[in-house]
Each structure stands twice: as structure tokens, then as C-alpha cells.
Amino acid sequence: MMNNLELEQILNQKLNSQAISDYAPNGLQVEGKAEIQKIITGVTATQALIDAAVAKQADAILVHHGYFWKSENPCIRGMKGKRIKTLLVNDINLYGYHLPVDVHSELGNNAQLAHLLGIANLQPLEDSPHSIPMFGELSEAISVNHFATRIEQVLQRKPTVCDASEFSQNAPHLIRKVGICTGGGQGYIDLAAQMGCDAFISGEISEQTTHSAREQGIHYFACGHHATERYGIKALGEWLAQQYGFNVEFVDIDNPA
Template identity: 60%
Template sequence: MNNLTLESILNEKLCPEMVKDYCPNGLQIEGKSEVKRIITGVTASQALIEKAIELEADALLVHHGYFWKGEPESIRGMKGKRIRALIRHDINLYAYHLPLDIHPELGNNARLADLLDIHVEGGLEGHPQSVAMYGHLSQPLKAEVFGQIIERVLDRKPLHISAGDQLIRTVGWCTGGGQDYIELAAAKGLDAFISGEISERTTYSAREQGVHFFSAGHHATERYGVKALGEWLAEHHALDVTFIDIDNPV
């Protein structure tokens, strides 16, 4: 498949033009024109690039790419090493950030809901492009039990800030660095909120507003969107796609 055709297919599926983001979405670094083998992963780290080179990939498709708003613009140091490696081996880099968080089928939030058996009700921000979601469980659960489910599904023990003995029926969530959406969860009267990261202030927000908070890891909560996107490409467009999980404890 032509590399620009692949970008068009991804753009049509993820609709990046609908989202105001902190980085460019789509083809960030252009490589060879013909794409047959794709490596998917969460972040375009040096380790993932080296794996793509080893497997002779034509393209790398990630959630966290480059050229973030506010970062130094110079291509040097770690950033320069990564980009030189991609260019030297003629590897295309495609990255989709918020569009891959919010996609209703393949997005990080949608995949996390499926994995945790949360029935999606809508966006916490009240519109279709909401980065944070909310829904309900099939049956009420003790917080300790829900934490065990998260640990089993994500293979990562979450940090739990307890809100007492209340059972969990309703849940809000935002994968990655979405801890501050706990305020919307509290305003909506939800029992629990899940995110990847936690801040110092999150502890007090959870305790004082009576919301169980689970910090399950930025990387761990965002493995599943790009993996699902790659599987979709393989199924519908006959591309050779391999997901590589580079361990990240954060």
C-alpha cells in the first residue's frame, strides 16, 4: 500500500481534524512509498524503533509520536537520534494522539471499557469528542474487588485512593494523564474514576469528594487502542501488522 494512501485510510477512520491536539496527527516522518509491514506500539521510543528496524518494518504506528507543543524544536540529542534512525532506514512514522484516545470503537477509552466490562454511557465533558468517559458496571463491586480486576486485566497493580466502604456502581475514566477529570466525575456523582497517572492533588480530590480513584499506569491504560487499530488494518487492508509492547512502569 502507498504510504500516503495509508495515511488517508487512518485519517478517515480516526478523524483527526475533529480534535484540537497538542501534536500533529498522521504521517509525522515520511519514509518509503510502499508499506507492507507495520509495527505498532504506544510510544516511538528508541527501543521500539530498533525493534522496527530489526523486523524490517516499512512503518511505525504509535499513540505517542513527536513534535509536541512546547517541546524544543531542534532535532538533536535523543530526539535527533530517533529521527535519524527512522530516516536512515526509510521507515514511515504515523502517530495519532487524542483521536486514538476518543475513537468510539478502537480508542484507548473504548478498549479499556471493554476490558473492564464497563457499559459506556457518554462523555464526561458532554460532547462526542470528550476525552473522559463515564458508564456503569453490570453489578456493584467492592473497591478492593474492582482493583483486583484492573490488576488482572492490565497486569499492573493500580494505586487505589479509597473513598471509604461505598460500593462501585458508576465509573468515570480517562486513559493516560487524565487524573484531573476526577473533578467532573465528582460533579457527576460517580463512585469511581480511573486514569493512568496520579498527581499529588488527586489524593485529596478523591478523599474529600468521595470518589474511589485508581491510577493504573499511563502506558498500561494506553496499550490497547493502537493495538486494536493495527488489528483493524490487518483485517480490513491485508497489511502485516505486529504489536510490540515496550515495558514502561509509569
């Protein structure tokens, strides 16, 4: 059992959230009961996740995608109103950590996905200590098809693959150096190409992403925003359970996007 504000301090310190500029507030977003023991973790604070937390009599929800994003309508009504009302009526705390969960060197989305895919020695792709995209290396160079199969086996979903060798003679035949940015990080493909990556992984794909891959000779794998970001918040919850004895349960509300 721990005070909700004390838990926020622990999470802020572990994720170094104060040092990272973000598009939404990181930390305790909706305040509930003062004492916390049961925590539900999940990718996004959807109504389905909140309902699951209510059914499981949770004291808190910890997510990667919380509320109060910049430029969104501030009015608490409709879908947003129902979500927040459910939290308040049931006295459930909502903690949200966005970019701090993406970039954490141990528990972050990039680090966790890289580990699962066998990408080692992660380093910043940007010239910043809080670089969002990263890059690392596979222990041995593999083909595009082999890597696509590995991704599908790990994430249990088939990635969208841009095999640049079909359009560019400069594209590498094998993949060794891999750039990675989970979620909506497809815009970093140009930086990955400039840094000499053989391939780049993200969650989503845009119309221009395909052209960047083909024309710059870098293989691209769009693996799903939700699918690539399941693992950071899950790892954070497991860390809380191990270090502080919380009863933590990860609930995966699947999303095909």
C-alpha cells in the same frame, strides 16, 4: 501493499483526526518509503521501538505517542535526533495519533480499556462530541477491593488505589458508575465527581488527586499511563490488518509509569 499517503488518509478518516484539536500533529509525522506492507504498532515511538521495527524490517511504525509536541524544543539533536535519524536512514514511516486514539468510540484507549474491565454503555463526561473523559457502568456493583483486583488481573500491574470511604462518609460502598480517562487524565476526577461517578480510572496520580478523591467521596484508581494506553493503538493495528491485509505486529516496550 499500500501507498504511505493513502494509508494516512485511511487512518485520518477512521479516527476523524481533522476534527480534534491536539497537542501534536496527527498523521504521518516522518515520511519513509512509499509502499507499506509491514507495520509495527506501539504506545510510544521510543528508540527501542524503532530499533525493533528496523530488526523486523518494518515499512512503518504506528504509535499513540509520536513527536513534535507543542512547546518542545524544535531542534533535531540528541535523543530526538537519534530517533529521527534511525527512521530516515531505514526509510521507515512514522504515524502518530494522540487524542484521536484516546477518544475513538470503538478503537480508542478509553473504549478498549472499558471493554476489558467490564464497563459498558460509555458516554461523554464532557459536554462535547469529542469528550476525552468518558463514563459507563459495571453490570453489577462491586467493592473497591474487587475492582482493584480486576484491574490488576487485566493490566498485569497493581493499581494505586484511593479508597474514599476511609475518609468520607459520603463515599459509595460499592462501585457501579465509573469515569475513565486513560493516560494523564487524573485532572478530570473533579468532573467525574460532579457527574456522580462512584469511581474514576486514569493512568497517573498527582498530589491533588488524592485530596479530590477523599474530599469528594469518589474512589480513584491510578493504573499506569502506559498500561492504560496499550490497547487503543493495538486495536487500530488489528483493524488495519483485518480490513486491508497489512502485516501488523504490536510491540510492547513496557514502561512502569
